[in-house]
Amino acid sequence: xxxxxxxxxxxxxxxxxxxxxxxxxxxxxxxxxxDPSEHHPALADAIDHLxxxxxxxxxxxxxxxxxxxxxxxxxxxxxxxxAIEMLHTATLVHDDLIDDSLLRRGxxxxxxxxxxxxxxxxxxxxxxxxxxxxxxxNSLRLMEAFARTLMTIVDGEITQLFDQEVxxxxxxxxxxxxxxxxxxxxxxxxxxALLADCDTDCVEAMRSFGYYIGLxxxxxxxxxxxxxxxxxxGKPVGNDLRQGLITLPTVLHFQDHPQAREWLHRLRTxxxxxxxxxxxxxxxxxxxxxxxxxxxxxxxxHKGESRLDEMPAVPERDALYDLARYVVxxxx
Amino acid sequence: xxxxxxxxxxxxxxxxxxxxxxxxxxxxxxxxxxDPSEHHPALADAIDHLxxxxxxxxxxxxxxxxxxxxxxxxxxxxxxxxAIEMLHTATLVHDDLIDDSLLRRGxxxxxxxxxxxxxxxxxxxxxxxxxxxxxxxNSLRLMEAFARTLMTIVDGEITQLFDQEVxxxxxxxxxxxxxxxxxxxxxxxxxxALLADCDTDCVEAMRSFGYYIGLxxxxxxxxxxxxxxxxxxGKPVGNDLRQGLITLPTVLHFQDHPQAREWLHRLRTxxxxxxxxxxxxxxxxxxxxxxxxxxxxxxxxHKGESRLDEMPAVPERDALYDLARYVVxxxx
Numbered sequence: 001x002x003x004x005x006x007x008x009x010x011x012x013x014x015x016x017x018x019x020x021x022x023x024x025x026x027x028x029x030x031x032x033x034x035d036p037s038e039h040h041p042a043l044a045d046a047i048d049h050l051x052x053x054x055x056x057x058x059x060x061x062x063x064x065x066x067x068x069x070x071x072x073x074x075x076x077x078x079x080x081x082x083a084i085e086m087l088h089t090a091t092l093v094h095d096d097l098i099d100d101s102l103l104r105r106g107x108x109x110x111x112x113x114x115x116x117x118x119x120x121x122x123x124x125x126x127x128x129x130x131x132x133x134x135x136x137x138n139s140l141r142l143m144e145a146f147a148r149t150l151m152t153i154v155d156g157e158i159t160q161l162f163d164q165e166v167x168x169x170x171x172x173x174x175x176x177x178x179x180x181x182x183x184x185x186x187x188x189x190x191x192x193a194l195l196a197d198c199d200t201d202c203v204e205a206m207r208s209f210g211y212y213i214g215l216x217x218x219x220x221x222x223x224x225x226x227x228x229x230x231x232x233x234g235k236p237v238g239n240d241l242r243q244g245l246i247t248l249p250t251v252l253h254f255q256d257h258p259q260a261r262e263w264l265h266r267l268r269t270x271x272x273x274x275x276x277x278x279x280x281x282x283x284x285x286x287x288x289x290x291x292x293x294x295x296x297x298x299x300x301x302h303k304g305e306s307r308l309d310e311m312p313a314v315p316e317r318d319a320l321y322d323l324a325r326y327v328v329x330x331x332x
Numbered sequence: 333x334x335x336x337x338x339x340x341x342x343x344x345x346x347x348x349x350x351x352x353x354x355x356x357x358x359x360x361x362x363x364x365x366x367d368p369s370e371h372h373p374a375l376a377d378a379i380d381h382l383x384x385x386x387x388x389x390x391x392x393x394x395x396x397x398x399x400x401x402x403x404x405x406x407x408x409x410x411x412x413x414x415a416i417e418m419l420h421t422a423t424l425v426h427d428d429l430i431d432d433s434l435l436r437r438g439x440x441x442x443x444x445x446x447x448x449x450x451x452x453x454x455x456x457x458x459x460x461x462x463x464x465x466x467x468x469x470n471s472l473r474l475m476e477a478f479a480r481t482l483m484t485i486v487d488g489e490i491t492q493l494f495d496q497e498v499x500x501x502x503x504x505x506x507x508x509x510x511x512x513x514x515x516x517x518x519x520x521x522x523x524x525a526l527l528a529d530c531d532t533d534c535v536e537a538m539r540s541f542g543y544y545i546g547l548x549x550x551x552x553x554x555x556x557x558x559x560x561x562x563x564x565x566g567k568p569v570g571n572d573l574r575q576g577l578i579t580l581p582t583v584l585h586f587q588d589h590p591q592a593r594e595w596l597h598r599l600r601t602x603x604x605x606x607x608x609x610x611x612x613x614x615x616x617x618x619x620x621x622x623x624x625x626x627x628x629x630x631x632x633x634h635k636g637e638s639r640l641d642e643m644p645a646v647p648e649r650d651a652l653y654d655l656a657r658y659v660v661x662x663x664x
Contacts (some may be wrong), residue, residue, distance in 0.1 A: 037480065039487045042494045094456060098449035117430035120452055121490050124426060127456070128482035131463050135476040143475055144467040148369065150460035155371045158453050162374050 017319035017326075021064045024078060028060045031082035035129055046110055046122045050089055053107040058217065059084045059184060061323065063192045066206055069316035070196030076137050077195055083133035083146065084188045090126035091153055093119060098157070099243070103235070142191045149187040152179050164268055169251045177218040178211075185214025205307040209320075212304030217327050219297040222247035226285050228332065238281030244268050248296065252289035297328050349651030349658075353396045356410060360392045363414035367461055378442055378454045382421055385439040390549065391416045391516060393655065395524045398538055401648035402528030408469050409527055415465035415478065416520045422458035423485055425451060430489070431575070474523045481519040484511050496600055501583045509550040510543075517546025537639040541652075544636030549659050551629040554579035558617050560664065570613030576600050580628065584621035629660050 032051055035044075060081035067077030095101070096109040097119045103109060111119040127150070134146040156179020166172045189210025193203040225240045226249050240247050244267060246254075254260035263280075266272055284290070301324050308324075311317050364383055367376075392413035399409030427433070428441040429451045435441060443451040459482070466478040488511020498504045521542025525535040557572045558581050572579050576599060578586075586592035595612075598604055616622070633656050640656075643649050 037483050037487070039483070040491045040494060043487065043490050094452055098452060115493075116448060118490065118493055120426055120430060120455075121486050121493065123452075123456075124459070125483060125486040125490070127459060128479055128486060132476060132479035132483065135472060135479050138472055140467060140470055140472060140475070143472075144464060147460055147464035147467050151369050151371070151457060151464065154453050154457040154460060155369070155375065158375050158450065158457070159372045161447075161450055161453065162372060 017323050020316060020319050021061050024064045025057055027078045028081045031078055032086055043125055053105055059088055059188045063188050065316045065320050066189055066192035067195055069311060069314055070193060070198050072196035079133055080137045080191050080195060083130050086126055086130035088184060090123050090130060093123035139194055142194050145187045149183050152183040156180050169246055173248055173251050181218035182211050182214030185210040205310055209304045209307040212300040213324055213327055216297040216300040219248050219293055220328055223249055223290055223293050227290060241281060248293040249284050249289045252292050253284045253287050301328050349655050352648060352651050353393050356396045357389055359410045360413045363410055364418055375457055385437055391420060391520045395520050397648045397652050398521055398524035399527055401643060401646055402525060402530050404528035411465050412469045412523050412527060415462050418458055418462035420516060422455050422462060425455035471526055474526050477519045481515050484515045488512050501578055505580055505583050509547060513550035514543050514546030517542040537642055541636045541639040544632040545656055545659055548629040548632040551580050551625055552660055555581055555622055555625050559622060573613060580625040581616050581621045584624050585616045585619050633660050
């Protein structure tokens with residue numbers, strides 16, 4: 001499957017960020033695949049399979065735009081972008097194994113045809129390769145932020161695994177999506193600013209931009225799980241809820257339906273009838289919770305955009321505004 | 333179980349390296365446990381369990397002795413030692429999961445009482461923590477060597493998983509133990525020299541010392557799998573061979589018994605009779621292959637020791653000679 005960056009945005013008149021990043025994204029792609037270390041052909045095949053499976057490459061795009069906006073050395077920026085996307089890829093490999101997912105983006109996962117052992121090790125190798133790329137940015141601060149982010153991501157997954165009893169769903173949701181998504185957007189953006197040697201305020205502004213855009217991105221992902229075209233998303237509608245995962249639309253819908261906690265407990269402990277689940281998914285799909293979720297995402301995008309206002313008025317900044325808008329407007 | 337560094341060496345009159353490193357090893361231990369990041373209590377418990385399970389801490393000991401011999405900053409040396417031992421710990425967590433091992437050093441492994449998912453994630457977290465510690469040594473070269481080593485280790489395990497048909501057992505054995513053990517001893521030693529800012533020759537000498545000691549250490553481990561006291565080692569005698577793993581004693585024994593390749597193929601494809609396996613293990617235990625394996629280890633130790641000759645004649649150097657001798661003399 002060819003990689004098609006931002007398919008949705010292609011139809012939008014504001015997709016200038018594509019023109020600005022396309023050549024560099026090709027370099028990021030090459031950097032991810034050009035591992036000079038001697039390694040087993042099965043591993044090389046697995047990495048090719050994973051990278052061929054696509055993904056929007058939104059994290060590298062943000063890195064490239066911020067790095068170029070602030071005038072960082074492009075070689076180091078490309079390396080950082082590759083490190084971030086490899087780290088993201090490694091976490092997906094272990095996630096899919098843990099969740100026993102057989103498809104991602106409609107393409108078979110590694111664990112669908114490999115043993116658990118081979119899948120664990122492939123994820124480990126990609127983590128190591130990501131760390132090597134991060135070290136090659138020649139920034140110790142970036143390297144440390146990178147390691148800290150991996151700790152945050154993994155801690156979030158462990159918390160999700162162990163803490164099935166949640167008291168405050170709204171708070172717990174945000175904590176989880178910070179760990180799962182926003183933390184990586186944060187280090188992607190912060191790291192690009194670090195490579196440009198910009199001052200503390202500027203690094204903090206970009207960290208904050210990444211943080212808000214990451215939260216919004218994940219909320220929209222979770223909304224699309226309910227509203228998206230089943231074929232495009234590659235999963236059944238309401239897949240998260242089917243897995244017992246409570247995302248923002250469900251949290252907000254439950255706020256108006258106090259019996260929900262008991263229902264959820266039943267879903268997790270004894271299971272519920274299929275019809276009951278289908279009914280709930282349909283209810284949420286057509287409820288105001290969808291719109292309210294998108295409003296929360298939109299608010300984060302506004303907060304993120306406001307951090308761009310203080311940045312140099314170059315085409316890359318316009319592209320970052322576009323990208324921020326795309327995050328809430330996208331349909332896949 | 334209290335941690336007892338080098339129990340075997342305690343009875344040896346040359347165990348001066350213990351006196352030189354004991355206080356710093358306590359700092360390494362504290363560094364490994366003092367993770368300031370917010371993380372789930374289950375994760376903290378798991379890490380405590382893993383670190384309490386002991387291990388000889390031979391890698392941190394080498395780091396401390398080389399670092400102090402060359403006058404590196406002790407804070408950075410302790411951090412590097414902790415990073416190396418955490419990396420080692422993380423690889424054991426994933427190894428035990430992949431091999432489905434329920435005991436290590438006679439103590440239940442994480443996967444013995446946790447789900448595969450929780451075990452994968454705990455290993456990931458410890459990898460990330462190791463990377464964070466490595467970044468805190470403030471040496472980009474060390475950081476990159478560290479990442480490269482993780483790639484080497486994982487590639488070795490993947491090769492072992494995929495390449496069951498081996499043509500040259502001797503060569504394949506050395507390739508495997510380099511990836512599995514010597515590569516980490518190498519980066520432990522090389523890294524300590526890097527922190528001391530010693531010149532290229534000195535860094536190379538210490539890298540080489542670690543390399544040879546690491547090879548010898550693993551050979552002795554593999555010999556002890558045949559000859560060790562079953563209770564002390566915590567595994568049945570000949571455990572490696574029972575798992576289909578061909579180590580040096582078996583390689584050397586097979587050199588005198590050309591029918592071995594066919595036998596091995598049978599072990600891996602259709603299994604062999606228990607009595608047949610017990611007989612072979614007994615044959616190897618009492619064969620000259622044991623002594624010849626130890627001679628190969630001894631030769632590596634000599635090569636490693638020769639790299640010490642060019643180092644400053646301080647007590648830490650004497651301790652490193654002692655440690656090198658201990659590697660072949662140890663009984664656990």
